[in-house]
Amino acid sequence: MELREKDFVKFMGKFDDNPFQLDIEGKQYVIGEGEPSFTVIMHEIPEMGTLLTSTSIALGEAYMDQNIEIQGDIYEALNQFMGQLGKFSTDHKKLKKLIFSSGSKENQKKEVSSHYDIGNDFYKLWLDEDLNYSCGYFRNETDTLYEAQCNKVERILEKLDLQEGMSLCDIGCGWGFLLIQAAKKYKIHGVGITLSTEQKKKFQERIVEEGLEEYLSVRLLDYRDLPKQKLSFDRVVSVGMLEHVGREHYEMFMESVKSILRPGGLFLLHYISALQEHPGDPWIKKYIFPGGVVPSLRELIHIAGDMNYYTLDVESLRRHYNKTLLCWNANFQKHRQEVVEMFDEKFARMWELYLCSCAASFMNGVIDVHQILFTNGINNELPMTRWY
DSSP states (O other), X not given: OOHHHHHHHHHHTTOOSSOEEEEETTEEEEESSSOOSOEEEESSOOOHHHHHHBHHHHHHHHHHTTSEEEESOHHHHHHHHGGGGGGOOBOTTTTHHHHSOOOOHHHHHHHHHHHHTSOHHHHHTTSOTTOOOSOOOOSSTTOOHHHHHHHHHHHHHHHTTOOTTOEEEEETOTTSHHHHHHHHHHOOEEEEXXXXXXXXXXXXXXHHHTTOTTTEEEEEOXXXXXXXXXXXXXXXXXXXXXXXXXXXXXXXXXXXHHHHEEEEEEEEEEEEEBSSOOOOOHHHHXXXXXXXXXXXXXXXXXXXXXXXXXXXXXXXXXXXXXXXXXXXXXXXXXXXXXXXXXXXHHHHHHHHHHXXXXXXXXXXXXXXXXXXEEEESOOOSSOSSTTO
């Protein structure tokens, strides 16, 4: 056995919680004890230096470049692998610029655009028909992806205790589905803000199509500029946006919300979370979400208490996000050839790796997703029961 092959087998040998087979140039190595449930075929072994600098980047790029093939279901393989992220190597010093990127307005807009401005036609291939790009809520085992997204929005709007004529701001509004539903059902007056020009364009078109110009508007705006807008809302919601803010800006984000939320107003924050504070995965930061950071639940609760936000409700939707991602991946696979034609094979492999690895991360509890309902100061007018 060559030294490089020997070192690689030894390196991979520590991921032995679940048995799998490693195939290298016709030689088979079983990692772990028991019957292997999947096989990793290595066409080219990564350099040991790259594995030690970032295991996730080294293996992720090898998959993207077709130097790694998974024999078996890629999600099932990753589901057995992702619970061992603590064994991955990450050299934070060498990867400092990647892991701890600038939180400036200019850079954050660039980072957000790099993901969300890929093109609406791309997202239409695998999201539901209303382009909801966040965790769904599966009330029933048989719910479709679209039904789960409708359930999620309905659940959020119910938690916000909306009444006709109220005002609602959606920070990170995406393509606008939540505000459109709120305006149609509750006749609220809503403003959506986003940093994505593609999302703003599509949301504006939808407002006109639905005849909701009297009720809704959308702005290309950074949350940090909200205090300058002299706006005031009864309710604020933010779904899947906090992950782009950066740890050093959580307090600024919460202060910006407070600046536009009336006393006693409700704020629902829906975000991907973690048990502990960590800077994030290097491969995800390099290829999928530049600058993305997953907040812990405890740090948000701590900040909220200092700012006189009262916490009414906290709900975990972890397994719902696992199922949402599996639905997205199923749609993605149906349209995979179209993705290859739009971009290339490397891009398609990158996105299927992203969708499946995230699904496995939620299933293994590496990450979670929480909805937190706050009031701005005390509010004694709300119904006393949790499920109003």
